[in-house]
Amino acid sequence: MVEIRTPITVDEAVERVMKYAFEGTKELISFHACDGRRLAEPIVATSNVPSFDKSPYDGFAIRSADTIQATKDTPVTFEVIEHIGAGTVPEKEIHLFQATRIMTGAQIPEGADCVEMFEKCVEYTRDGRSFITIDHSMEQGQNVIQTGSEVTDGDVLVEKGTYIDPGVKAVLATFGYAEVHVAKKPIVGVFATGTELLDIDEPLEPGKIRNSNAYMICSQIERAGADYKYYGALPDELDSSYEKMKDVLNEVDLLVTTGGVSVGDFDLIPEIYEKLGAEVLCNKIAQRPGSVTTVAHVNGQLLFGLSGNPSACYVGFELYTRPIIQHALMNPCVYALRSKAILADEYPKTNSFSRFVRTYVTLENGKLHVHLAGMDKSNVVSSLARTTSLMEIPPGDKGVQKGDEVEVLLLHVIERQETFR
Amino acid sequence: MVEIRTPITVDEAVERVMKYAFEGTKELISFHACDGRRLAEPIVATSNVPSFDKSPYDGFAIRSADTIQATKDTPVTFEVIEHIGAGTVPEKEIHLFQATRIMTGAQIPEGADCVEMFEKCVEYTRDGRSFITIDHSMEQGQNVIQTGSEVTDGDVLVEKGTYIDPGVKAVLATFGYAEVHVAKKPIVGVFATGTELLDIDEPLEPGKIRNSNAYMICSQIERAGADYKYYGALPDELDSSYEKMKDVLNEVDLLVTTGGVSVGDFDLIPEIYEKLGAEVLCNKIAQRPGSVTTVAHVNGQLLFGLSGNPSACYVGFELYTRPIIQHALMNPCVYALRSKAILADEYPKTNSFSRFVRTYVTLENGKLHVHLAGMDKSNVVSSLARTTSLMEIPPGDKGVQKGDEVEVLLLHVIERQETFR
Numbered sequence: 124m125v126e127i128r129t130p131i132t133v134d135e136a137v138e139r140v141m142k143y144a145f146e147g148t149k150e151l152i153s154f155h156a157c158d159g160r161r162l163a164e165p166i167v168a169t170s171n172v173p174s175f176d177k178s179p180y181d182g183f184a185i186r187s188a189d190t191i192q193a194t195k196d197t198p199v200t201f202e203v204i205e206h207i208g209a210g211t212v213p214e215k216e217i218h219l220f221q222a223t224r225i226m227t228g229a230q231i232p233e234g235a236d237c238v239e240m241f242e243k244c245v246e247y248t249r250d251g252r253s254f255i256t257i258d259h260s261m262e263q264g265q266n267v268i269q270t271g272s273e274v275t276d277g278d279v280l281v282e283k284g285t286y287i288d289p290g291v292k293a294v295l296a297t298f299g300y301a302e303v304h305v306a307k308k309p310i311v312g313v314f315a316t317g318t319e320l321l322d323i324d325e326p327l328e329p330g331k332i333r334n335s336n337a338y339m340i341c342s343q344i345e346r347a348g349a350d351y352k353y354y355g356a357l358p359d360e361l362d363s364s365y366e367k368m369k370d371v372l373n374e375v376d377l378l379v380t381t382g383g384v385s386v387g388d389f390d391l392i393p394e395i396y397e398k399l400g401a402e403v404l405c406n407k408i409a410q411r412p413g414s415v416t417t418v419a420h421v422n423g424q425l426l427f428g429l430s431g432n433p434s435a436c437y438v439g440f441e442l443y444t445r446p447i448i449q450h451a452l453m454n455p456c457v458y459a460l461r462s463k464a465i466l467a468d469e470y471p472k473t474n475s476f477s478r479f480v481r482t483y484v485t486l487e488n489g490k491l492h493v494h495l496a497g498m499d500k501s502n503v504v505s506s507l508a509r510t511t512s513l514m515e516i517p518p519g520d521k522g523v524q525k526g527d528e529v530e531v532l533l534l535h536v537i538e539r540q541e542t543f544r
Numbered sequence: 545m546v547e548i549r550t551p552i553t554v555d556e557a558v559e560r561v562m563k564y565a566f567e568g569t570k571e572l573i574s575f576h577a578c579d580g581r582r583l584a585e586p587i588v589a590t591s592n593v594p595s596f597d598k599s600p601y602d603g604f605a606i607r608s609a610d611t612i613q614a615t616k617d618t619p620v621t622f623e624v625i626e627h628i629g630a631g632t633v634p635e636k637e638i639h640l641f642q643a644t645r646i647m648t649g650a651q652i653p654e655g656a657d658c659v660e661m662f663e664k665c666v667e668y669t670r671d672g673r674s675f676i677t678i679d680h681s682m683e684q685g686q687n688v689i690q691t692g693s694e695v696t697d698g699d700v701l702v703e704k705g706t707y708i709d710p711g712v713k714a715v716l717a718t719f720g721y722a723e724v725h726v727a728k729k730p731i732v733g734v735f736a737t738g739t740e741l742l743d744i745d746e747p748l749e750p751g752k753i754r755n756s757n758a759y760m761i762c763s764q765i766e767r768a769g770a771d772y773k774y775y776g777a778l779p780d781e782l783d784s785s786y787e788k789m790k791d792v793l794n795e796v797d798l799l800v801t802t803g804g805v806s807v808g809d810f811d812l813i814p815e816i817y818e819k820l821g822a823e824v825l826c827n828k829i830a831q832r833p834g835s836v837t838t839v840a841h842v843n844g845q846l847l848f849g850l851s852g853n854p855s856a857c858y859v860g861f862e863l864y865t866r867p868i869i870q871h872a873l874m875n876p877c878v879y880a881l882r883s884k885a886i887l888a889d890e891y892p893k894t895n896s897f898s899r900f901v902r903t904y905v906t907l908e909n910g911k912l913h914v915h916l917a918g919m920d921k922s923n924v925v926s927s928l929a930r931t932t933s934l935m936e937i938p939p940g941d942k943g944v945q946k947g948d949e950v951e952v953l954l955l956h957v958i959e960r961q962e963t964f965r
Contacts, residue, residue, distance in 0.1 A: 154744055154759070155759075158763050158766055158767075166929075168926075170748055172925070172926075173753070174748050174753070175750060175751060181806065208740070208780060211740075211751060212750045212751035213751075227806060227852075228738075228740060228753070228852070229740070229751065230750065230751040273925075273926065274926055280926045280929065281926075281929045281930075285929070288763065288767065288929075288956070289760045289761075289763035289764040289767060289858065289928070290760070290858070290927075290928030290929040290930070290931050291928075291929045292756075292759055292760055292763040293756045293757070293759070293760035293763075293854055293858070293925050293928050293929070294756075294925055294926055294928065294929045295744075296744050296754055296755065296756035296759045296760065297753070297754055297756040297925050297926075298754075299744055299745065299746070299747075299748075299754055300744070301744050301745040319629070319632075319649060319650075323575055323716075323717050323720055323721070323722050324720065324722040325720070326720075327591055327595055327720075329596060329633045329651065330596060330632060330633040330634075330650065330651040332594070332595070332649070332718070333717055333718055333719075333720055334717065335713075335714045335715075335717035335718040336714070338575070338576075338713055338714070338717045339710045339711070339713055339714035339717065340710075342579050342709065342710035342713040342714075343710040345579055346579075346709065346710060359629060385602065385648060431648075431649070433714055437710065437711070437714070460907065462907040462909075462910055463909050463910035464910050465910065486881065486883040486912060486954075488883075488884050489883055489884035489885050489886065489911055489912045489949065490910055490911055490912075491907060491910045491911075491912070504593070504694075504714050504715055504718050505589075505593075505694070505695055505701045505702075505715055505718075506711075507710070507711030507712075507714050507715065508587075508701065508702045508706070508709075508711040508712045508714070508715045509711070510711050528910065533907075535709070
């Protein structure tokens with residue numbers, strides 16, 4: 124008996140799944156381990172920057188008032204009373220016609236209100252004392268980086284949810300965040316299904332293939348910023364599969380299976396979901412590949428029944444599972460960045476469903492171009508290795524031509540958008 | 545005495561540095577640990593894909609010759625003699641008017657040469673035996689995925705140097721690569737310089753700032769795919785700094801310092817390089833920020849003297865150090881992807897040097913737009929947190945306007961280009 128399923132649109136499927144997006148929790152981790160995580164709290168400035176008036180140059184700190192009369196013909200002389208590097212605090216206050224030799228980044232001494240660069244001063248020594256002359260007038264505050272001119276104590280500098288990259292780390296370090304509140308990585312359980320699966324180190328046998336989907340999904344989970352627990356392959360047997368799946372539900376935040384969602388005689392996932400008391404959110408989506416992608420929930424906990432077909436499995440994860448992970452990671456932009464792009468190849472196939480074609484993008488003169496990653500039979504694994512984007516072709520009775528404008532979802536970039544469309 | 549240095553162009557500096565690019569070595573690691581590494585050898589198919597004729601559908605495998613006479617009015621009947629799932633090997637050969645019930649991915653039995661989907665057959669049972677009828681003719685090979693039709697044993701599937709992502713892992717798993725030859729991560733030594741530096745967990749003190757550069761650089765090194773060894777801050781004292789730097793040279797592949805390269809009184813890096821017998825490749829580059837970026841080598845080992853200024857340090861690393869790391873990682877595309885983009889903001893500053901402005905990019909209708917990441921004073925750290933690209937403004941007597949076409953270097957994408965221009 125073949126079950127008839129009514130297909131829903133991709134947008135409808137996304138909406139149904141996202142209703143079960145769950146809030147992530149946060150954890151406090153060492154600054155040194157926070158690369159690639161996401162901020163669970165904004166970075167707030169804990170001091171002014173700079174925290175003192177400082178010099179942008181190597182030069183001499185003086186009182187601008189003393190330079191009012193200075194001209195090429197009548198230069199003004201200053202005695203150099205102190206010599207300080209960055210990190211050394213000036214000890215002497217500057218008075219009339221005195222100067223402090225000062226290095227880039229060093230604190231301006233009391234009394235001084237401007238700095239002139241070495242190159243614009245003439246230095247000389249007399250009787251063991253140091254002097255400079257300046258032949259032009261200076262303004263108050265000239266060449267002085269004022270306290271708080273870059274950042275004011277309490278400013279919000281980086282938003283919650285931001286991916287921690289080298290620039291964010293520089294800000295964290297500047298403000299003394301030795302520990303950082305980051306979004307905890309959700310834990311995604313993974314089962315493969317099917318007795319046809321050999322493990323990666325097993326030799327090929329007649330009728331069998333190696334399990335590539337589960338490892339691909341684990342890698343997609345890691346790329347999305349979550350942790351995975353791989354529980355191996357479920358046998359093609361209902362009761363033991365059900366028991367295994369039920370057992371791990373309390374160890375994971377969400378559960379992914381690959382395979383077993385079609386209407387074949389050994390496709391047990393729908394029955395297992397039923398036995399678990401899960402509510403099915405979708406089991407037929409108007410998309411290729413991956414129309415059989417099945418999503419359900421048990422008491423709000425999401426179960427993703429991805430196709431056993433490698434590219435359908437890949438696409439199903441990116442479209443439906445990844446946004447759930449991003450939400451738990453507090454990333455406000457949960458969806459893949461969608462952009463128009465110019466198709467660099469032919470794609471004459473017609474579709475009755477939306478088609479997500481494995482592609483990669485290039486930038487040419489500032490315009491996005493999209494190229495086919497290879498043969499687009501849904502069972503071809505090798506073109507996945509070139510995939511950095513998915514081209515979405517809406518249902519229609521003609522294909523797309525070279526040079527046509529198409530839509531792509533970018534997978535390998537950090538920047539993403541806030542809404543699905 | 546102020547030393548006069550003659551500036552060279554950025555292109556010239558890149559060329560001088562890249563002459564000392566070194567070959568990376570490879571190591572064999574577990575498949576399970578290879579995410580984010582780069583292939584040191586191409587992936588070669590170790591079998592045909594599929595390795596047997598298989599079915600793309602749930603259906604019935606039959607002999608096409610038996611359907612020649614089949615029409616709506618005169619359907620042909622087949623007896624179903626076996627029932628196999630994916631991973632189960634067919635045991636019975638198909639003869640005249642026999643069929644095998646077969647699941648998606650399963651091996652086609654001997655004798656059969658086509659498969660018809662469940663939906664297009666009529667099934668019935670009589671006297672405990674199963675039959676189907678088919679009311680149309682089939683072609684030889686119809687709905688059969690032929691052995692080797694996707695991949696032929698020995699095909700090169702993924703090139704050396706490729707970044708290992710989920711798609712590449714799927715290919716590795718398919719062909720049984722339980723261990724993978726990857727490029728060994730080069731080890732980059734890091735020293736900060738300057739007594740003005742406080743560590744991340746120290747409270748602020750007058751005249752001092754926290755060390756953010758070294759940690760930022762460590763994060764940039766990790767993002768580039770290399771390992772770092774952080775040796776702390778060098779004191780502003782020549783001999784001990786020299787000894788420390790000399791000691792670590794045999795522990796690292798290249799060495800990065802932050803700060804100490806200007807012509808200030810406490811800028812010791814040039815003297816240390818001299819004492820080490822290093823040949824200076826550049827010490828003044830016609831760029832802002834980071835004109836003082838100094839690169840030298842001792843017996844071919846590169847020493848990067850980056851500026852102490854946060855954004856100059858950041859830019860210097862991305863322009864000069866990162867390509868060296870990429871080369872060691874066997875990535876043929878060592879440079880940041882350069883693209884034209886439309887400037888979304890004003891940038892009226894004029895330059896006598898090439899300027900690398902901290903920016904971030906967006907895609908709008910398939911066109912790249914570039915936005916200023918914040919104030920572009922080279923001493924402002926917080927805008928680094930928004931930086932995903934560097935806008936390059938060539939030297940000139942006018943700035944650039946909103947809507948102008950400019951060039952950007954993209955930092956946060958995996959795809960890069962092979963040449964600097």
